[in-house]
Amino acid sequence: GPKVLQIPSHQIIDMGQMVTLNCDPVSNHLYFYWYKQILGQQMEFLVNFYNGKVMEKSKLFKDQFSVERPDGSYFTLKIQPTALEDSAVYFCASSLYSQNTLYFGAGTRLSVL
Amino acid sequence: DAKTTQPDSMESTEGETVHLPCSHATISGNEYIYWYRQVPLQGPEYVTHGLQQNTTNSMAFLAIASDRKSSTLILPHVSLRDAAVYHCILRVANYGNEKITFGAGTKLTIKP
Numbered sequence: 001g002p003k004v005l006q007i008p009s010h011q012i013i014d015m016g017q018m019v020t021l022n023c024d025p026v027s028n029h030l031y032f033y034w035y036k037q038i039l040g041q042q043m044e045f046l047v048n049f050y051n052g053k054v055m056e057k058s059k060l061f062k063d064q065f066s067v068e069r070p071d072g073s074y075f076t077l078k079i080q081p082t083a084l085e086d087s088a089v090y091f092c093a094s095s096l097y098s099q100n101t102l103y104f105g106a107g108t109r110l111s112v113l
Numbered sequence: 114d115a116k117t118t119q120p121d122s123m124e125s126t127e128g129e130t131v132h133l134p135c136s137h138a139t140i141s142g143n144e145y146i147y148w149y150r151q152v153p154l155q156g157p158e159y160v161t162h163g164l165q166q167n168t169t170n171s172m173a174f175l176a177i178a179s180d181r182k183s184s185t186l187i188l189p190h191v192s193l194r195d196a197a198v199y200h201c202i203l204r205v206a207n208y209g210n211e212k213i214t215f216g217a218g219t220k221l222t223i224k225p
Contacts, residue, residue, distance in 0.1 A: 091157070102157060104157045
C-alpha cells in the first residue's frame with residue numbers, strides 16, 4: 001500500500017531541548033495527522049492538518065507542540081521545549097481526502113532524558 | 114465517533130481461519146467500519162473497511178450484520194505474520210471529522 005516515511009526512526013534528546021520529527025507523507029495526500037503512543041498503551045490522536053492549518057487538536061497537543069508543512073515538503077512536529085513525559089512513539093499519517101483511509105508511518109521513537 | 118467493543122485477546126493456530134468480532138450497537142448511518150492492525154514497533158496497517166455490504170480484499174473478509182450493529186473480520190489461513198493487535202474503528206463518512214480514534218483492540222496470537 002501507500003507508504004508514509006518517518007525520519008528519524010529513533011531520537012534521543014535531553015529534557016528542555018527542541019526536537020523536530022519529520023514525516024514524508026504519501027505524495028498526493030492532502031490531510032496529515034500525528035498520533036502519540038506510549039509503550040504498552042493505546043494510540044492517542046494529537047493533531048490533524050490541512051491546507052496549512054490545524055483542523056483539530058487534542059488535549060495532548062500542548063502549547064509546546066507545533067506542526068507545519070512548509071512548501072509541500074516534510075510534515076513536521078516540533079516540540080520546544082521537551083519534557084520527560086514526551087517520551088513516546090510518534091506516528092504520522094496521511095490521507096487523500098478527509099474521509100479517506102489513513103496510512104501510517106512506522107513511527108519515530110522519542111526518548112527524552 | 115461511536116464506541117466499539119472487541120475481545121481483549123484471541124488465539125489461533127497457523128493455517129486456521131480466524132473470526133474477529135466487533136460490536137458497535139450505537140453505530141450511526143453515516144459511519145464506516147474500519148479495521149487496522151498493529152504489530153509491535155510498527156505503525157497501524159490498514160486492513161479493510163465497509164459501510165453496509167460485506168467486503169473482501171487480499172488481506173481479509175469483512176462481514177457486516179444486516180442491522181450494522183456488529184461486524185466480523187475474517188482472516189483465512191492465518192500465518193505467524195498475522196499476529197497483531199486488531200482495531201475495529203468507526204469513522205464518520207463526511208467532512209469535518211477526519212481523525213480516527215483507537216481503542217485497545219484485540220490481541221491476536223498465532224501458534225505454530
